[in-house]
Amino acid sequence: YGKDSVELASAVSNLGQSLNALGDHAGARIQFERAQKLIEAAHGPDHPDVAAVIGNLGVVALDERKYDEALRLYNRAKDIIEKAYGPDHPDVADYMANITIVYKHMGKLREADEMTARTLRVIAKAYGEDHPRMGGALINYGALQVEQDNYKGALDTVQHAMKIFEAKLGKDHPYVAFASHGIGTCLTELKRPAEAVPYEERALAIRIAT
Numbered sequence: 111y112g113k114d115s116v117e118l119a120s121a122v123s124n125l126g127q128s129l130n131a132l133g134d135h136a137g138a139r140i141q142f143e144r145a146q147k148l149i150e151a152a153h154g155p156d157h158p159d160v161a162a163v164i165g166n167l168g169v170v171a172l173d174e175r176k177y178d179e180a181l182r183l184y185n186r187a188k189d190i191i192e193k194a195y196g197p198d199h200p201d202v203a204d205y206m207a208n209i210t211i212v213y214k215h216m217g218k219l220r221e222a223d224e225m226t227a228r229t230l231r232v233i234a235k236a237y238g239e240d241h242p243r244m245g246g247a248l249i250n251y252g253a254l255q256v257e258q259d260n261y262k263g264a265l266d267t268v269q270h271a272m273k274i275f276e277a278k279l280g281k282d283h284p285y286v287a288f289a290s291h292g293i294g295t296c297l298t299e300l301k302r303p304a305e306a307v308p309y310e311e312r313a314l315a316i317r318i319a320t
Contacts, residue, residue: 116152119145123163126170135170142166161190161201168208177216184208200243203232207250219258226251245274245285252292256299265296287316 126141146163153159168183188205195201206229213222230247237243248271255264272289279285291313297306 114148114151116148119148119159119163122148123166126166130170130173135174138170139167142170156190156193158191158194161187164190165205165208172212172215175215177212181209181212181216184212198232198235200233200236203229203236203247206232207247210250210254214254214257219254222254223258226254240274240277242275242278242285245271245278245289248274249289249292256296261296261299265293265300268292268296282316282319284316284320287313287320290316
């Protein structure tokens with residue numbers, strides 16, 4: 111293909127992901143930036159494939175605890191996808207979820223809460239309110255509520271997620287176990303340990319069976 115061919119971008123990005131997984135963040139950054147240049151040269155700076163590479167650079171920045179840089183990169187990737195596909199595309203929700211993670215690391219829980227609410231709206235439009243993706247987003251929201259010591263709110267949120275998982279994935283799915291454990295944790299924090307025990311027992315039973 112030649113060293114400047116856009117056809118190499120995928121292989122270069124794959125190398126970057128492997129290097130990042132090995133903890134070689136500097137090496138990963140070099141490969142992702144190389145892939146970004148290849149794609150931008152072929153398709154321009156606003157192509158969705160550019161967003162994917164920028165998202166990978168965001169992962170590197172997050173792993174390096176460079177939160178301001180990660181936030182900038184994830185927002186840039188989100189903006190590219192919104193421009194290409196519209197604000198309700200599922201990939202927009204993915205980048206919003208990443209932005210929420212960065213806000214949590216930065217201690218900006220109000221901003222994380224607002225971004226999570228936006229993420230839930232996008233997922234509802236893209237998949238429906240009873241889709242497993244919604245259940246996963248609700249679990250993340252419940253975790254955020256726990257960080258804010260809002261255990262009652264988290265309990266309601268995770269219970270909603272578990273109902274979705276049970277209806278769509280079955281009562282013995284590992285996601286149900288995860289939600290059941292989350293409910294148990296919330297009940298324990300609410301000083302209701304006797305109610306928590308059956309949920310923790312159910313979570314354990316599902317994990318043993320699966």
